[in-house]
Amino acid sequence: SQQGEEDPQALSIQEGENATMNCSYKTSINNLQWYRQNSGRGLVHLILIRSNEREKHSGRLRVTLDTSKKSSSLLITASRAADTASYFCATDFKGNRDDKIIFGKGTRLHILP
């Protein structure tokens, strides 16, 4: 079974608005990552946040992590048409050896012109 679950499954917003996606997971983690995937192509790494971090920024992206709630959120500010993609969270859970990461089912984001 998948470790992480993204919410919502699909999201449509107007260009320029902010998009927020959430991820919940089941077991304690070493780190959590967010990836983007365009139209069934390869995944692009966005941000990695470690279990002892609470927030990270990268350009228009902001990721938060709440280990007490076993959840993370990805915020994309000032969305653009090019942000239309599927977004996945992936967890590297504690007790897991050697770089195996588990993906959620993803949030499909559609930016409306």
Place this chain on the structure above:
Amino acid sequence: DAGVTQSPTHLIKTRGQQVTLRCSPKSGHDTVSWYQQALGQGPQFIFQYYEEEERQRGNFPDRFSGHQFPNYSSELNVNALLLGDSALYLCASSSTGTSGRQYFGPGTRLTVT
């Protein structure tokens, strides 16, 4: 510096046949992981190779096997193909000790008819 490359891009096979997919990791990476992504789903971990050995394995039958070569490139073999094996197969590479970040290739789209 070439990223992760995969071949072929697309492949059509008949049920019962066998298939081999290939992956070349990013320069400097020694670990290769394979994922299966069904349409509309997140990637599912198949297995990981390091030092030419299978280091971890997900919940996939023995029909799925792999190999890693001395130059760190890798192959994924699937025997006795089923219709349900139709998916995007993703290869990801990483460097041991980098704590989770993986670089993904563009994937191979396998269609089983």
